[in-house]
Amino acid sequence: MTDGGRHPRITLLTMSEVVEVKGYVGNFQVKILKKARYVDEKECTACGECTKVCPVVWPDEFDLGLSSRRAIFSPFPQAVPSAYVININECLGHNPVVCAKCVEACDKGCINFHLSDEEIVEEVGSIIVATGLEVYDPTELDEYGYTRFENVLTSLEFERLINAGGPTKGELIRPTDRKRPRSIGFIQCVGSRSARKGGNYCSNVCCMNTVKSTLMLKEHYPDMEIKVFYIDIRAFGKGFEDLYRRSRRLGVQYLRGLPGAVEETPERTLTVAVENTVTGRLQILDLDMLVLAIGIKPASSTQKLQEMLGLQLSPDGFFLEAHPKLLPVDAATRGLFYAGCAEGPKDIKESVTQASAAAARAIRLMHEGKITSEPITSMVVPEHCKSCGKCAEVCPYNVITVDVKKKIPAVVNTAACAGCGTCAAECPFGAITMNHFTDTQILQQVEALLEEDPREKILAFACNWCSYAGADYAGVSRLQYPPNVRLIRTMCSGRVDERFIWHGFLKGAPVVLVSGCHIGDCHYIDANHWTEKRVKKVHKKMSKLGIRPERLQLEWISAAEGLRFSEVMKRMETLRQGVTQDEISETIEILKNQKK
Amino acid sequence: MEQTALATAPDEIEEKTRIGVYVCHCGLNIAQTVDCQMVAESAARFDHVIVSKDIGYACSEPGQQQITDDILEHSLDRVVIASCSPRLHEPTFRHMIKEAGLNPYLLEMANLREQCSWVHMNEPEAATAKAVDLVKMAVSRVRQLRPLYEEVLPLTKRSLVIGGGIAGIQTALDLADNGFDVVLVEKKPSIGGTMAQLDKTFPTMDCSI
Ligand SMILES: Cc1cc2nc3c(=O)[nH]c(=O)nc-3n(C[C@H](O)[C@H](O)[C@H](O)COP(=O)(O)OP(=O)(O)OC[C@H]3O[C@@H](n4cnc5c(N)ncnc54)[C@H](O)[C@@H]3O)c2cc1C
Ligand code: SF4
Ligand code: SF4
Ligand code: SF4
Numbered sequence: 001m002t003d004g005g006r007h008p009r010i011t012l013l014t015m016s017e018v019v020e021v022k023g024y025v026g027n028f029q030v031k032i033l034k035k036a037r038y039v040d041e042k043e044c045t046a047c048g049e050c051t052k053v054c055p056v057v058w059p060d061e062f063d064l065g066l067s068s069r070r071a072i073f074s075p076f077p078q079a080v081p082s083a084y085v086i087n088i089n090e091c092l093g094h095n096p097v098v099c100a101k102c103v104e105a106c107d108k109g110c111i112n113f114h115l116s117d118e119e120i121v122e123e124v125g126s127i128i129v130a131t132g133l134e135v136y137d138p139t140e141l142d143e144y145g146y147t148r149f150e151n152v153l154t155s156l157e158f159e160r161l162i163n164a165g166g167p168t169k170g171e172l173i174r175p176t177d178r179k180r181p182r183s184i185g186f187i188q189c190v191g192s193r194s195a196r197k198g199g200n201y202c203s204n205v206c207c208m209n210t211v212k213s214t215l216m217l218k219e220h221y222p223d224m225e226i227k228v229f230y231i232d233i234r235a236f237g238k239g240f241e242d243l244y245r246r247s248r249r250l251g252v253q254y255l256r257g258l259p260g261a262v263e264e265t266p267e268r269t270l271t272v273a274v275e276n277t278v279t280g281r282l283q284i285l286d287l288d289m290l291v292l293a294i295g296i297k298p299a300s301s302t303q304k305l306q307e308m309l310g311l312q313l314s315p316d317g318f319f320l321e322a323h324p325k326l327l328p329v330d331a332a333t334r335g336l337f338y339a340g341c342a343e344g345p346k347d348i349k350e351s352v353t354q355a356s357a358a359a360a361r362a363i364r365l366m367h368e369g370k371i372t373s374e375p376i377t378s379m380v381v382p383e384h385c386k387s388c389g390k391c392a393e394v395c396p397y398n399v400i401t402v403d404v405k406k407k408i409p410a411v412v413n414t415a416a417c418a419g420c421g422t423c424a425a426e427c428p429f430g431a432i433t434m435n436h437f438t439d440t441q442i443l444q445q446v447e448a449l450l451e452e453d454p455r456e457k458i459l460a461f462a463c464n465w466c467s468y469a470g471a472d473y474a475g476v477s478r479l480q481y482p483p484n485v486r487l488i489r490t491m492c493s494g495r496v497d498e499r500f501i502w503h504g505f506l507k508g509a510p511v512v513l514v515s516g517c518h519i520g521d522c523h524y525i526d527a528n529h530w531t532e533k534r535v536k537k538v539h540k541k542m543s544k545l546g547i548r549p550e551r552l553q554l555e556w557i558s559a560a561e562g563l564r565f566s567e568v569m570k571r572m573e574t575l576r577q578g579v580t581q582d583e584i585s586e587t588i589e590i591l592k593n594q595k596k
Numbered sequence: 597m598e599q600t601a602l603a604t605a606p607d608e609i610e611e612k613t614r615i616g617v618y619v620c621h622c623g624l625n626i627a628q629t630v631d632c633q634m635v636a637e638s639a640a641r642f643d644h645v646i647v648s649k650d651i652g653y654a655c656s657e658p659g660q661q662q663i664t665d666d667i668l669e670h671s672l673d674r675v676v677i678a679s680c681s682p683r684l685h686e687p688t689f690r691h692m693i694k695e696a697g698l699n700p701y702l703l704e705m706a707n708l709r710e711q712c713s714w715v716h717m718n719e720p721e722a723a724t725a726k727a728v729d730l731v732k733m734a735v736s737r738v739r740q741l742r743p744l745y746e747e748v749l750p751l752t753k754r755s756l757v758i759g760g761g762i763a764g765i766q767t768a769l770d771l772a773d774n775g776f777d778v779v780l781v782e783k784k785p786s787i788g789g790t791m792a793q794l795d796k797t798f799p800t801m802d803c804s805i
Contacts (some may be wrong), residue, residue, distance in 0.1 A: 010778045014784065037785065075786040080787050122756060124754045125752040127757075130760075160793065163794075165795075216796055240799060323683075339764065340759070351761070372746040373746060376744070435744055447736065448736040468683070472683055475711055483723055487711060
């Protein structure tokens with residue numbers, strides 16, 4: 001930790017959050033908001049004189065409220081940077097007349113209420129997301145009495161209580177009488193592996209964390225009675241089974257079954273009713289203290305960052321990697337990587353392994369100091385451009401310049417073009433060529449698939465990042481669906497030109513599906529908004545022409561929604577079966593007449 | 597819709613276009629459901645297809661060697677690989693045809709595994725018919741592909757690490773020790789994350805900080 005704060009190549013910005021990211025792989029511009037600390041980070045020697053005089057007392061969040069601190073405080077003894085910090089919302093003294101006692105107490109004059117929040121802009125070539133975890137809040141699961149009984153603690157609170165640096169200097173005490181508990185129970189899977197509350201995934205560390213806690217207790221208090229209530233103990237890692245066995249050998253009782261209810265006795269002990277699923281018997285136990293082995297959730301800022309960086313999430317809410325086996329620390333977007341619990345619940349060893357892997361992947365990308373760009377970008381054909389400005393309006397990256405007044409044709413900054421193809425789909429004059437996904441290339445696929453028995457086929461467009469990946473995921477999960485669908489891959493659903501849809505119907509397609517990332521998840525910021533608008537427009541035109549709008553469907557399918565993909569395919573097939581040959585022929589006639 | 601008229605006419609295809617099609621068995625992953633030989637035979641009849649073969653594992657060393665040899669022997673200028681998802685092996689095959697002297701963008705893949713054999717396991721005939729269609733679509737697309745060239749751009753040799761828990765700290769240190777500047781952004785007043793709150797940690801049972 002201290003190395004991280006001291007390294008000459010590391011600029012450490014604490015109390016800071018990323019508020020905006022622009023640019024593309026190799027050349028990101030990042031805006032960071034650094035909150036004022038009100039204490040000079042470099043000058044403060046952490047002598048603590050200021051804290052002694054501060055009159056404001058608050059619960060200490062680091063100790064989860066088990067101890068208190070002042071409005072000016074050190075986050076914890078080994079903090080990096082070690083400088084004290086003022087919580088300005090609690091402080092009385094930013095109006096010096098009221099207090100400012102700390103300003104006087106600090107000989108070095110480090111405290112300055114005039115400091116203000118700063119906005120910092122940094123240029124970087126790669127970004128590593130390591131936003132970690134948040135613990136599950138068991139308030140909603142009140143059958144265990146967390147909010148009602150003081151002697152029911154979470155595993156993290158328990159960690160603070162047995163920590164030598166914690167509020168009790170490592171002495172385990174019961175919150176109600178400050179006496180050492182004679183018996184203690186641990187309840188596993190709190191907020192994990194549950195379809196009802198919390199996550200339905202395994203949080204990965206809580207079994208071993210409990211095993212660890214029991215060993216520490218047995219070391220200090222060999223006579224303490226310890227019970228663990230569990231579904232099954234997951235001790236899969238190197239050396240884990242040994243620890244588990246040691247814990248059992250030392251007399252810790254592992255009882256299979258989760259308690260149904262917890263009640264408090266007048267003596268403030270806890271009565272636990274549990275069905276032992278090994279013996280099938282209901283047991284009523286009396287314990288001095290209960291610890292809830294709470295699960296791991298994604299950090300609260302996950303969604304904000306996901307939107308800002310155009311990333312994807314797994315169904316459980318953690319960041320989704322580019323490939324679950326082969327690219328475990330890469331994001332689907334080039335230049336972005338994951339490390340630690342941001343990607344999923346894991347222990348320290350795995351977090352560190354992933355962190356080194358992410359660093360190696362970032363170095364691999366950056367070490368040459370240059371980057372080869374994908375040539376899948378759009379290109380304006382100036383002779384066809386009427387300088388209407390539509391493309392510049394729709395480009396999510398603002399990389400098209402066009403002078404509407406002076407009628408200067410549009411120009412794409414190809415280095416910054418991300419290749420979604422929205423501009424090509426929206427240009428009313430067909431003046432944009434989308435490389436590798438040209439109109440002709442796509443229309444030829446449409447023709448090929450409708451060449452024979454078009455009535456039997458489902459024409460479906462899928463974006464590379466979400467719905468095509470979702471189709472792959474359906475495959476990996478071996479989900480079976482009707483074999484009539486033929487997928488055409490585009491990078492973004494924004495590429496799906498109206499003309500592709502009309503051409504499909506003209507060639508006899510009974511139904512057409514356009515699919516992409518969910519709104520908010522678009523790999524190209526918000527290009528799929530244009531998809532949505534366009535499909536609405538086509539629907540209207542279809543109604544006007546007397547073509548049933550239901551025959552064109554729009555679905556959002558994420559990369560993790562294999563099941564949803566297969567279900568959409570089943571629905572499309574039902575829809576297809578409802579379209580008769582007569583209806584198809586009529587549509588073809590209507591469209592042919594339109595053409596004339 | 598006067599728009600329907602636009603851009604439907606295929607670009608002129610040079611008569612000498614020479615396409616190679618390879619239908620991969622992926623062991624039994626594809627071949628168990630899809631009749632790969634039949635698909636390859638059908639593809640042989642499509643315009644401009646010079647070579648069409650089924651092949652055990654297209655991505656394996658010998659598989660790639662066989663395709664490379666064909667490219668050279670038959671002067672192929674475009675290749676269709678009908679195998680797994682392009683999301684998995686497109687880079688592999690682009691690299692392969694590049695090594696054989698072609699522009700890497702003159703490749704198209706048909707997804708016969710994730711989007712055909714694995715999802716229509718009980719319908720081998722329909723799956724085979726779909727596979728033929730997917731290859732046909734890939735062939736019509738590959739005919740129209742144009743060589744593309746990558747651009748070399750400058751890059752900033754610095755990294756941003758968001759989050760100063762053990763993962764963020766380790767990433768930052770590894771990058772920094774390798775000579776890259778790092779901006780480490782942490783929203784709290786101190787780095788350390790969850791681990792800083794733990795006393796002893798499994799499996800070593802030692803102090804965490
Ligand atoms: C009760 C408990 C006990 C555990 N015991 C053990 C154990 O004994 N052994 C073991 O190996 N593992 C244990 N673990 C797991 C261990 O804590 C994690 O593996 C490890 O902390 C993960 O590190 P991380 O860096 O990914 O995340 P974190 O430690 O959560 O760090 C993430 C950091 O990112 C910051 N951050 C979040 N969002 C933003 C943002 N938007 N901008 C800037 N900064 C942000 C956070 O403030 C935090 O500092 C335990 C976990 C719990 C909950
Ligand atoms: S690690 Fe153990 S306690 Fe935690 S969720 Fe998984 S099974 Fe439950
Ligand atoms: S939308 Fe088309 S015509 Fe309009 S400015 Fe852009 S390229 Fe030119
Ligand atoms: S392809 Fe997308 S990113 Fe590129 S210029 Fe067009 S709209 Fe912008």
